[in-house]
Amino acid sequence: xxxxxxxxxxxEVTAADGVTKKNYTVVFQITNDLIVxxxxxxxxxxxxxxxxxxxxxxWMIDVNANYNNGLYMGSxxxxxxxxxxxxxxxxxxxxxxxxxxxxxxxxxxxxxxGVSTFSVYKRVHSADAFVDLTGWTLAASYTAPYDAAxxxxxxxxxxxxxxxxxxxxxxxxxKIPFALDDIRIxxxxxxxxxxxxxNPK
Numbered sequence: 001x002x003x004x005x006x007x008x009x010x011x012e013v014t015a016a017d018g019v020t021k022k023n024y025t026v027v028f029q030i031t032n033d034l035i036v037x038x039x040x041x042x043x044x045x046x047x048x049x050x051x052x053x054x055x056x057x058x059w060m061i062d063v064n065a066n067y068n069n070g071l072y073m074g075s076x077x078x079x080x081x082x083x084x085x086x087x088x089x090x091x092x093x094x095x096x097x098x099x100x101x102x103x104x105x106x107x108x109x110x111x112x113x114g115v116s117t118f119s120v121y122k123r124v125h126s127a128d129a130f131v132d133l134t135g136w137t138l139a140a141s142y143t144a145p146y147d148a149a150x151x152x153x154x155x156x157x158x159x160x161x162x163x164x165x166x167x168x169x170x171x172x173x174x175k176i177p178f179a180l181d182d183i184r185i186x187x188x189x190x191x192x193x194x195x196x197x198x199n200p201k
Contacts, residue, residue: 032187034098038074039181049094051130053081058091059167062179071182078183079111080169082176093167095185097125101157102188104165107150107181108142116144116177117170120155125162136166144177160188 009026037045042061044050050057062079080091108118121136140155157163165185171177 032102032189033184034101034187035095035183035185037183038071039076039078040074042076044078044093047096049096049130051091051093053086053088053091056081058088059093074181077109077179077181079176079179080171082174084174087173088171089173090168090170092130092169094130095165095167095183098157098163098165098185100160100188101163101165102159102186104139104155104157104183104185106153106183108146108153109150109179109181110142110144110146110148110177111179112175112177113145114172114175114177116172116175118142118144118146118178119168119170121166121168122157122159122163123166124159125164130166133168139165142178146178150179150181157185158188 011024011026013022013024014020015022039061042063044057044059044061050059052058059078059080062077064075078093080093081088104120119141120139121133122139123136126135139157140153142153157165167180169178
């Protein structure tokens with residue numbers, strides 16, 4: 001039985017004696033989420049790739065540093081490192097190989113006023129390592145001060161190909177300008193057609 005996004009199966013199992021029976025209910029949740037990531041630890045999610053300075057990830061999980069919206073899973077947020085040792089003026093975090101992503105949502109907070117910029121880029125999935133922004137398409141960009149509270153952002157990725165998504169920060173090197181939380185990316189509905197049925201091509 002399917003109700004909304006929940007499918008329920010009733011299963012009757014008969015024991016070896018042929019008489020004893022038990023009933024089980026199996027429930028499946030149907031979703032088109034590729035990622036639902038509220039942060040729960042100080043370790044970056046598996047397969048996410050960060051730029052590095054002095055062999056240390058430029059992006060990190062900030063444990064209990066900001067109010068979390070609590071929509072999905074965690075109580076932490078993700079951000080680029082600040083400080084002068086070492087100084088970081090640009091840094092990126094890649095979420096690779098997303099299958100037909102549609103919409104990306106997340107909560108963004110500008111933690112420190114200045115000229116820092118947070119951008120989201122996308123490209124058709126590639127095994128090539130990140131070198132520069134050549135071949136990437138800008139999906140959205142935000143400049144601090146944006147908002148002192150976490151504010152929901154929505155970005156259209158709208159791809160029928162597998163994509164890499166890049167979170168990219170240009171910043172004043174001492175600052176921690178942005179925090180992100182509750183990142184969610186949904187998959188494009190492959191059954192949806194945009195063909196004009198009256199004028200097929």
